[in-house]
Amino acid sequence: MPDTLLRAEGLTAGYNGVPAIRDLDLSVGEGEVVSLLGPNGAGKTTTLLALVGLVPAMAGTVTALGERVTHKRPHLLARRGVRLVPDDRGIFYGLSVRDHLRLARRRADSVRRAAVLDRFPALAELESRKVGLLSGGEQQMLAIAVALLAAPRVLMVDEMSLGLAPKIVQAMLPAIRDLAREEGIAVLLVEQHVELALAVSDRAVVLNHGRAVLAGQAADLLAGRDRLESAYFGADEFAADSVVEGVS
Ligand SMILES: Nc1ncnc2c1ncn2[C@@H]1O[C@H](COP(=O)(O)OP(=O)(O)O)[C@@H](O)[C@H]1O
Ligand SMILES: [Mg+2]
Numbered sequence: 001m002p003d004t005l006l007r008a009e010g011l012t013a014g015y016n017g018v019p020a021i022r023d024l025d026l027s028v029g030e031g032e033v034v035s036l037l038g039p040n041g042a043g044k045t046t047t048l049l050a051l052v053g054l055v056p057a058m059a060g061t062v063t064a065l066g067e068r069v070t071h072k073r074p075h076l077l078a079r080r081g082v083r084l085v086p087d088d089r090g091i092f093y094g095l096s097v098r099d100h101l102r103l104a105r106r107r108a109d110s111v112r113r114a115a116v117l118d119r120f121p122a123l124a125e126l127e128s129r130k131v132g133l134l135s136g137g138e139q140q141m142l143a144i145a146v147a148l149l150a151a152p153r154v155l156m157v158d159e160m161s162l163g164l165a166p167k168i169v170q171a172m173l174p175a176i177r178d179l180a181r182e183e184g185i186a187v188l189l190v191e192q193h194v195e196l197a198l199a200v201s202d203r204a205v206v207l208n209h210g211r212a213v214l215a216g217q218a219a220d221l222l223a224g225r226d227r228l229e230s231a232y233f234g235a236d237e238f239a240a241d242s243v244v245e246g247v248s
Contacts, residue, residue, distance in 0.1 A: 002029030005186035006051065006082070006154045010060035013050035014210075019058060020046040021210040028154065028186040033177055035189045035197040035218065038207035039232055044190045045087060047207065048156045051188075052077050052084050065153055081153035087162060087190075089143040093132035097123055097142055100131065104146040116148045119179065137168035148179070155179075156188040161196075169193055173200045194232075198222045206231040 007027040014020035021043040028034045036044050049055040051062055053074045062070045064082050091100060101113070101123075117124045120141045131139060140160055147155055157176070161169040173193075177200040180187040191197035198204055201218040206228065214221070214231035221228050 002031055004029050004063075005065055006188065007063045008047075008051060008060065009063075011047075011050055011057055011062060012059040013046060013055045013057050015046075015055070017058075019210060020055075021050065021207070023060070024207075024210075024212055026188075026205055026212070028188050030153075030186055031180050031184045032203070033180045033187045033189060033201045035191055035201040035204040036207065037191060037194055037197065037204055037232075038213075042207040043210040044207055045158055046210075048084055048086075048158050048188070048190060051156065052082060054084075078150070081151065083147040083150060083152040083155050085143045085147050085155070085157045085160070087158040089139055091131050091139060091143050091146070094130065096128055096130050097134070098127040100142055100146055101127070101149070104149040112149060112151055116145050119148070119175070120145050136163045137165070137172065140164065140172065144176075152185060154186045154188070156190075158190045159192060160189065161191065161193055166193070166196075169196055173197065176200065194228070195222065208232065 004027050008024055011024040011026070012019050012022050024047060026034070026036075026047070036047060038044055046055055050057055053069065053072055057070050060070075061068060064077060065080060069077055122138065123141055123145055126134065126138060131142065134142065144157065144160075160172060160176070164172070173196050176187060176189065179185060189197055189201065198218040198221055203216065204218050204221050205212050206214040208231060214227060
């Protein structure tokens with residue numbers, strides 16, 4: 001078993017006192033890719049925000065790198081190596097690629113910068129380009145590269161493939177898989193492309209109406225399509241007791 005770098009236990013969080021996720025258990029180990037799946041509004045983004053403390057936990061705990069971080073401030077978590085690439089990619093359209101890399105690498109050394117640009121060679125050729133003029137795939141690459149410059153231990157990416165052509169998604173997801181394996185990063189992916197995500201994941205959790213309705217090994221979920229589809233579309237029959245064992 002890989003070392004668990006990120007763990008949520010009984011996590012409940014939401015907005016204005018109303019939970020959007022309830023009693024969620026989730027873990028990601030070193031070098032592992034775990035997908036967080038589920039229909040729109042299921043609570044995927046809220047989960048990521050709660051894991052980094054941007055949405056306060058109403059109950060339960062979050063542990064990152066072995067330390068209880070439930071009510072820690074988000075920037076402290078970032079400094080410890082827990083990075084979130086948000087669904088708007090967190091980039092600035094008026095700045096160039098070089099500006100982003102420069103801002104991000106204040107603390108990164110040149111070895112790190114070379115390693116990151118090695119992974120995304122296309123970015124090196126686009127350094128002077130304004131981000132607003134990049135394609136969606138290039139913007140996403142930049143967002144991930146910026147996160148990687150900080151040498152994260154835990155990387156969460158919210159809807160990486162939003163607005164990307166399937167061909168680009170098919171290229172980028174395996175790159176994330178390699179990244180996790182080669183650098184031992186614990187990756188939590190929120191994805192709409194269920195099959196593509198499962199193909200590069202070790203495990204997955206399906207959320208519906210703020211609850212984990214199905215979880216297990218990615219290969220098992222891929223093999224059990226019917227169960228997966230019911231978890232997605234008709235959550236009613238999936239009470240908490242039908243959650244697959246061995247999630248965390
Ligand atoms: N800032 C917010 N204020 C109030 N409710 C929110 C906010 N963001 C999300 N929600 C609600 O929380 C629920 C889960 O949303 P979200 O986590 O964004 O789902 P997903 O990412 O799976 O599409 C939805 O019902 C959504 O309307
Ligand atoms: Mg979302």
